[in-house]
Amino acid sequence: MENDLLPKFSVSDFVASTNQTLEYAYPSVVIEGEVESFKVNQGKFVFFNLKDAGASVGCFMMVFNLRVPLEDGMTVTVRAKPKLTNFGKFSLTIDSIKPVGEGSIKKGFELLKAKLDKEGLFALDRKRSLPELPKTVGVIASMQSAGYGDFMKIADQRWGGVTFRVYHTLVQGLDAPDALIKAIRYFNQLEVPLDALVIIRGGGSADDLSAFNDELLVREIAASRTPTLVGVGHEVDVTLSDLAADVRAATPSNAAQLLLPDKQEILSRIRYMSARLSPRMLRLVAQRAEYTTTLLRGAQDMITVQFERTARRFEYARQLVESYNPDHILRRGYALVRGEKVPGSIIEVEAHNYKLTAEVRTYEQK
């Protein structure tokens, strides 16, 4: 072919044209590989290579898009746009990344857990309790999932009168964390706050549940204005979202159990209270009657005591008065003399058993 027939570019145009071609062919690609030469420059720019046994490609991303800690050797899935830089270097510009494979997911989980734990996001003293009888509850879930069905089924069995405001959302995949964050923000900016916010997802592989280990999502849950209840996966599954929640449920069904009281239990309690009232009232009436009788007996006893005390006082006074009776002195041999103490006057002498008159012969002071 003649050169004249071939396309001709300036270097800049060629790079721009190549990028246009790449953008047309691969507007966005998902690639899985192993992280190599991971580094963060100036706290803002992330660089690493993504490799497998046969090839390696340079990757670039902004640090705010890095939602899970990375280390060399971790296997990740990235969603990226391929790009040729102005320096002719081919690279992937990543907009989302997540670890894949049990080992890498676990590694990412542990690294982020340690980081957030250090910040106190999982501290027990941050946990709030859920209201006893919530009236308005926000639910973030995939409405087509079995987990959502289980939650609603158990909720209906346990209690009624609750308004569930359901935000239907993605619960797995690269876009799930942002979708979940959007849902949480929606509920938290409501003018009238909800009583509780429930985030549920049924069981799945570690990869399926990894969206719930996204750093920004975990932070959003921890910062939620509304108390949060997170029930993700099966009993053995623990995600960082679980740990950041105010209340952690083992499963979506368990979330309904923790959120709502059991109406059968409440009814039993009401029946118990009602059944106890009648005998309780009879017992109280009997107690009052018994108390009245006791008071009456007490009053009677007090009257008796007061009477006896008065009788004793009277007897004492009577004996005192008696002791002053002059007759008692006369009985002892003394006599009572009446008359003037002048010689020649007639005086009367009274003894116990006689009286006499006598003349005063002399009178002198002793």
Next chain:
Amino acid sequence: MNKSKTLTVEEKITELEKLVAWFDSEEFVLEQAVAKYESAQKLADEIQRDIGTLKNTIEQVGGAAE
């Protein structure tokens, strides 16, 4: 008991608990016992009826998966 019609189930349960507690409290007065007892029984019946008829409602407020 018109007041109880406007109360929520939670408020009615609280009211019933208060009435039951009154029977054990220092405030117990024999003259008021019958009226309180009748109020409590009526409230208990209402709560049982309410709990039996309450239904949950679901409103989809936003979002779309896939």
